[in-house]
């Protein structure tokens with residue numbers, strides 16, 4: 001992507017608003033990207049995906065969307081999808097498929113409060129690194145008639161390869177946070193950077209046992225193989241059973257720095273953690289592979305408020321900044337984070353999920369103004 005910008009070519013971003021409020025908040029993110037001082041030029045291409053597209057055409061993720069992303073785009077943004085809660089013949093979640101197709105194996109979700117707001121009461125500055133390609137989300141489910149009525153089963157797949165690479169990604173995120181903190185002269189939550197491995201291997205000793213061993217192995221083999229100070233020397237590691245993780249996350253969120261979790265646990269704890277920073281409407285994520293990245297707000301399609309100019313654009317705007325950061329443009333990304341924090345701190349242009357009365361457009365305009373200050 002940097003090469004594209006250096007060659008004077010705009011960065012091509014595939015934009016998939018998909019369903020519900022995704023169609024309102026993704027354009028806000030695009031306008032913020034375009035207006036950020038110091039950001040590269042962008043060429044946005046809107047690509048179809050989602051349940052509404054499936055209802056119209058029979059396809060939730062057209063092959064052409066995947067082809068354009070793979071062959072033509074430098075990065076992407078995804079909005080939100082309204083997958084139904086019941087089985088619909090021929091339908092499969094486009095976001096789950098997209099993460100697999102593009103091998104975006106890590107979903108990186110920072111949950112961070114804003115200093116100088118009510119978030120100070122329960123300060124949280126955590127990144128949840130969620131494995132993105134397997135666990136129960138391989139969607140291998142069956143149902144059959146048995147003597148006791150229907151029996152439904154799901155296969156939960158945990159592989160050593162996927163667990164090791166998500167482990168490595170989590171330690172790298174912790175390392176990058178440490179570097180940022182030492183640049184800013186601040187210290188980590190417990191003095192040093194830390195990765196907490198989230199699992200339930202006291203019950204699921206085979207699947208979660210493999211996840212735990214593989215992630216721990218990344219850290220332990222780094223120590224052994226280095227023969228001197230290892231790459232992750234400045235980082236601590238501990239572990240937490242997922243149920244007590246939820247409890248501790250609400251009681252003492254400040255103890256967590258980077259949390260690495262299998263797909264399903266990561267999905268659940270990051271939505272839960274959003275409650276600590278006021279709303280799901282402010283929590284961003286980036287789906288990361290090794291060379292391709294896709295920003296995505298953590299929230300869903302919110303059909304109850306779709307089309308009413310009420311949705312919070314902040315999660316999408318922060319996701320666009322995360323995308324920029326992962327594509328190597330950290331200075332303009334920091335400008336967006338700061339502009340968003342300023343608007344939250346000022347409190348005048350907040351949407352109803354944050355107890356404000358502003359519309360989506362008013363909140364976006366306030367962020368655009370803050371960016372120019």
Ligand code: GGG
Pocket residue numbers: 078079080081082083093094095096296297298299300301
């Ligand atoms: N932007 C996150 C999002 O759209 N969440 C809703 C979601 O993931 N639904 C489940 C699915 O469609 O797979």
